[in-house]
Amino acid sequence: MKTQVGIIGAGPAGLLLGRILQAHGIDAVVVERRSRDYVLKRIRAGVLEQGTVDTLRKYGVAERLDREGLPHADMKLFWKGERHSIPMTGEGGRRMTTYGQNKIVEDLVLRREADGLPLIFDAEVKAIENVTDRPVIHYDHNGEAQTLECDFVAGCDGFWGVSRKHMPDADAHSFEKVFPFSWFGLLAEAKTSTETRGFCHSERGLAVSSSRGPDVSRLYLQVPPDFDMASMSDDQIWDELSLRLANQYGKTLNRGPIIDKAVVRLRGFICEKMVHGRLALAGDACHTVPPSGAKGLNLAVGDVRLLSEAIVSLLQENDDSKLARYPDLALQRIWPTVHWSCTMSDVFHIFPGQTAFDTRRQYEVLNFWAYDETGQRVFRENMLGRPLPQY
Numbered sequence: 001m002k003t004q005v006g007i008i009g010a011g012p013a014g015l016l017l018g019r020i021l022q023a024h025g026i027d028a029v030v031v032e033r034r035s036r037d038y039v040l041k042r043i044r045a046g047v048l049e050q051g052t053v054d055t056l057r058k059y060g061v062a063e064r065l066d067r068e069g070l071p072h073a074d075m076k077l078f079w080k081g082e083r084h085s086i087p088m089t090g091e092g093g094r095r096m097t098t099y100g101q102n103k104i105v106e107d108l109v110l111r112r113e114a115d116g117l118p119l120i121f122d123a124e125v126k127a128i129e130n131v132t133d134r135p136v137i138h139y140d141h142n143g144e145a146q147t148l149e150c151d152f153v154a155g156c157d158g159f160w161g162v163s164r165k166h167m168p169d170a171d172a173h174s175f176e177k178v179f180p181f182s183w184f185g186l187l188a189e190a191k192t193s194t195e196t197r198g199f200c201h202s203e204r205g206l207a208v209s210s211s212r213g214p215d216v217s218r219l220y221l222q223v224p225p226d227f228d229m230a231s232m233s234d235d236q237i238w239d240e241l242s243l244r245l246a247n248q249y250g251k252t253l254n255r256g257p258i259i260d261k262a263v264v265r266l267r268g269f270i271c272e273k274m275v276h277g278r279l280a281l282a283g284d285a286c287h288t289v290p291p292s293g294a295k296g297l298n299l300a301v302g303d304v305r306l307l308s309e310a311i312v313s314l315l316q317e318n319d320d321s322k323l324a325r326y327p328d329l330a331l332q333r334i335w336p337t338v339h340w341s342c343t344m345s346d347v348f349h350i351f352p353g354q355t356a357f358d359t360r361r362q363y364e365v366l367n368f369w370a371y372d373e374t375g376q377r378v379f380r381e382n383m384l385g386r387p388l389p390q391y
């Protein structure tokens with residue numbers, strides 16, 4: 001099989017890239033390791049920056065998002081028994097919107113299928129050959145080895161994917177910090193009360209409560225790095241959430257059946273080597289943020305906007321100057337965003353060996369964000385997200 005752009009991975013980065021290239025008349029094949037069912041049901045991020053919403057609208061995949069997305073007027077921070085609300089509307093009405101990543105992925109998959117464009121599930125890429133000239137993707141599908149010849153390959157295959165391994169000296173260009181805890185992410189059929197929604201610093205560890213729809217809550221608990229999710233019953237989970245988020249504030253958490261559970265290790269990671277020959281990385285394939293800033297999906301969308309422009313110039317005008325600038329431009333947004341997500345992680349979690357002194361310092365940062373005008377602006381601008389650099 002042959003195509004112009006081989007896209008590895010049907011996450012938000014790969015699927016959106018396919019959609020943007022389609023709008024520019026460029027053919028692409030998306031190759032995805034997992035099954036269609038698995039990809040559509042995978043619960044992950046869900047807080048969208050304005051730039052992400054605008055991009056999905058521009059490429060005609062925001063019909064359901066405009067109907068079901070929940071805009072945020074403010075963000076609530078809890079600590080030491082107090083709750084504080086930070087207004088979240090930025091210049092020009094910029095705001096954050098809650099809409100599940102699984103829904104974005106479903107919208108993009110259904111659109112691609114309706115347009116009759118190639119999207120191959122259950123197809124694991126094993127290697128990419130000839131990266132510097134005319135790349136060939138090798139993948140397994142239905143137990144058979146297959147090849148896809150391309151003019152260009154976009155590695156959108158996430159942190160554990162295969163593409164980054166084809167970047168020469170990737171390790172020498174990579175930077176990583178692994179935090180000494182994980183997040184236990186839960187999806188529950190329970191209405192999110194406005195009184196318990198927010199980010200909570202608790203001496204028992206962080207807890208987060210957010211909404212994914214009128215009757216669906218997304219909740220997180222800080223847990224040890226090697227946490228076994230089978231070790232807690234659903235009642236114990238709700239009890240722990242209540243202890244951190246509700247009881248000391250005199251509130252009650254709405255409970256309901258827990259329909260999805262996952263544990264994710266918190267890490268900040270950036271591979272600055274994002275282009276080699278005719279291969280480029282985008283999204284989690286070249287950076288991972290701790291979910292504390294809700295930025296991973298938004299960064300992936302920003303990368304894809306920049307990368308798609310570079311691919312269009314390369315394939316339609318034989319101009320590789322944008323591709324050469326893609327990493328530097330993307331990193332102008334990636335580094336500060338990863339820094340912000342790590343700062344949120346530093347401030348809201350209890351670290352092993354943490355002293356009362358350390359906790360007081362965390363409170364000082366929270367005081368600054370909640371009570372100081374400059375602090376509020378810093379918090380708001382970082383949560384709303386940075387503008388995308390332009391070529």
Ligand SMILES: Cc1cc2nc3c(=O)[nH]c(=O)nc-3n(C[C@H](O)[C@H](O)[C@H](O)COP(=O)(O)OP(=O)(O)OC[C@H]3O[C@@H](n4cnc5c(N)ncnc54)[C@H](O)[C@@H]3O)c2cc1C
Nearest residue numbers: 009011012013033044045125157158161283284294296297
């Ligand atoms: C477990 C988990 C939970 C998360 N939870 C949150 C959260 O709660 N809040 C938040 O803000 N962010 C969260 N994130 C981060 C956010 O979801 C990611 O930043 C976002 O998914 C990045 O999109 P992507 O398309 O770059 O990568 P991904 O969504 O990871 O997509 C990569 C795709 O490539 C496929 N793939 C991998 N290897 C191969 C291969 N060899 N061949 C073919 N296909 C391959 C994968 O199956 C996957 O479908 C979470 C991430 C993870 C991993």
